[in-house]
Amino acid sequence: MPIQRGIVASQVRFLNLHEYQSKQIMAKHDINVQRFEIADSVDQAERAARNLNAEEIVIKAQIHAGGRGKGEFSSGLKSGVHLTKDPAKVPGIVEQMLGYKLKTKQTTGDGVLVRKVMVAEALDIAKETYFAILMDRESGGPVMVGSPDGGVDIEQVAETNPDHIFQMPIDITTGPTKAQTREMAKNLGFTGKNVEEASEQMQNLYKLFLDVDAVQVEINPFGLTPQNRVVCFDAKISFDDNAAFKHPDLQAMRDTTEEDPREVAADAVGLNYVGMEGNIGCLVNGAGLALATMDIIKLYGAQPANFLDVGGGATSEQVSQAFKILTEDQNVKTILVNIFAGIASCLTVAQGIVAALKEGPKIKIPIVVRLQGNHVEEGKACLRNSGLNIVAIDDLDEAATESVRLANA
Structure with a gap:
C-alpha cells in the first residue's frame, strides 16, 4: 500500500491549516497536545508566555511551509522555531518574526510573511513514533499506519526499514476496535500503562478523522514525554473537499494570504x-x-x-x-x-x-x-x-x- 502524504490539508482547493489550527481541532477531541496560545503582536506573545507558566517556552512562526526550524527571516533572525526558559526574552524574538518574511526550503521567492506566532509549552520527547489514519484505495476504506520510528519522513522509513511499518485496515462501520489500537500501540513500542493511553489517543484520533471528514490524519511524532505522557506533538490533517459544504467552521479557518x-x-x-x-x-x-x-x-x-x-x-x-x-x-x-x-x-x-x-x-x-x-x-x-x-x-x-x-x- 502506498503511503499517502499531505499537510494539514486539502480543499476547498487544498485547505491548508496552520499548526495551531490543527492543534485546536485536536484539543476539542480530547487529544493530548502541548498547551499553547496564538499571538499576532509582541504584547500578546509576551502575555502568552507568562500565562503558560511553563518551564520552557517554544515560539513557532505560523506559515504553511515546512522546514521552519532551518529557515531564515528577512530580519536576519535564524530559524522559525525558538526555545527559551525566560518569558522576558519572548518579545525580542517575536519582534524579529512578526511582519518579516520567513524563507525555508519549501517557500518560493524571498519567503512568506509571518503574521502569527504560536507560543507554546515546550515538551521534551523521550520516545518518538509515527501514527496515521488515512483513506486507502486498496483497502477500500480507512487504515491505521504506524511505525516505532517517528520524527522522520515515513517514506524514508518505508525505504530503509519496511518491516518497521505496521498497517491495519479499519472497518468503517464500526471503527477500530480497542484490540486493534492496543496492538498498534504495542507495535509502536509502548509498554505498561502507556499502551492503554496510546490506544485511547488513537481512538480519539479516529473520532476526529470521522468528525471532520478527513482523508488523512498524520501524527509525527506520536510521542512520549519524560513524564510518561503520550502526546501528539505535530499534526497534519487532510480534508475531503467533497465534504467541505458540511464544515463551514473549517472553511472559515482558511488563510488565503499564502495562496x-x-x-x-x-x-x-x-x-x-x-x-x-x-x-x-x-x-x-x-x-x-x-x-x-x-x-x-x-x-x-x-x-x-x-x-x-x-x-x-x-x-x-x-x-x-x-x-x-x-x-x-x-x-x-x-x-x-x-x-x-x-x-x-x-x-x-x-x-x-x-x-x-x-x-x-x-x-x-x-x-x-x-x-x-x-x-x-x-x-x-x-x-x-x-x-x-x-x-x-x-x-x-x-x-x-x-x-x-x-x-x-
Whole structure:
C-alpha cells in the first residue's frame, strides 16, 4: 500500500491549516497536545508566555511551509522555531518574526510573511513514533499506519526499514476496535500503562478523522514525554473537499494570504486552477483532458503555464473569469483552449471566450481554440462572427503545434 502524504490539508482547493489550527481541532477531541496560545503582536506573545507558566517556552512562526526550524527571516533572525526558559526574552524574538518574511526550503521567492506566532509549552520527547489514519484505495476504506520510528519522513522509513511499518485496515462501520489500537500501540513500542493511553489517543484520533471528514490524519511524532505522557506533538490533517459544504467552521479557518491569488480567484468561481511556470496558458474542460493537453504541449517542445479545468458544466461567466486569470500571468504568450463538450456546449464556451475578450482588457496574445462535441458548429460560428483574432483549429495536434509556434514567435 502506498503511503499517502499531505499537510494539514486539502480543499476547498487544498485547505491548508496552520499548526495551531490543527492543534485546536485536536484539543476539542480530547487529544493530548502541548498547551499553547496564538499571538499576532509582541504584547500578546509576551502575555502568552507568562500565562503558560511553563518551564520552557517554544515560539513557532505560523506559515504553511515546512522546514521552519532551518529557515531564515528577512530580519536576519535564524530559524522559525525558538526555545527559551525566560518569558522576558519572548518579545525580542517575536519582534524579529512578526511582519518579516520567513524563507525555508519549501517557500518560493524571498519567503512568506509571518503574521502569527504560536507560543507554546515546550515538551521534551523521550520516545518518538509515527501514527496515521488515512483513506486507502486498496483497502477500500480507512487504515491505521504506524511505525516505532517517528520524527522522520515515513517514506524514508518505508525505504530503509519496511518491516518497521505496521498497517491495519479499519472497518468503517464500526471503527477500530480497542484490540486493534492496543496492538498498534504495542507495535509502536509502548509498554505498561502507556499502551492503554496510546490506544485511547488513537481512538480519539479516529473520532476526529470521522468528525471532520478527513482523508488523512498524520501524527509525527506520536510521542512520549519524560513524564510518561503520550502526546501528539505535530499534526497534519487532510480534508475531503467533497465534504467541505458540511464544515463551514473549517472553511472559515482558511488563510488565503499564502495562496496564489489566481488560485483563490479561480476557486471563488468554481474553477480548478494550478499555476505553473510555462508560457502557454491552458483552458480545458475535464481534468483528464487538461492533463493530456499539458502533455501534448510538452511533447511539441513548450511548457504549460497552468492546469485549468473549467469542468463539464462550465458557464460563460466561468470561462470569462478563466480568461482573465490566464491573461494576468505575464509569462503566458499564447492561450490554448481545448474543449470536448458533453454537458457544457461548445456554444457556451465560445460565448464565454467572446465575452472575456470584448468586455475585459484588450488581450494582445494569440488565442488558439479547438472545439469538439456538443453544439460544435454553433460554437465555431460564434467565434467566426465575433470579429476577434482567434485561430480555430479542429485537430488537437495541429492546435498544439500552432500554439507552440505562436508562443515562440
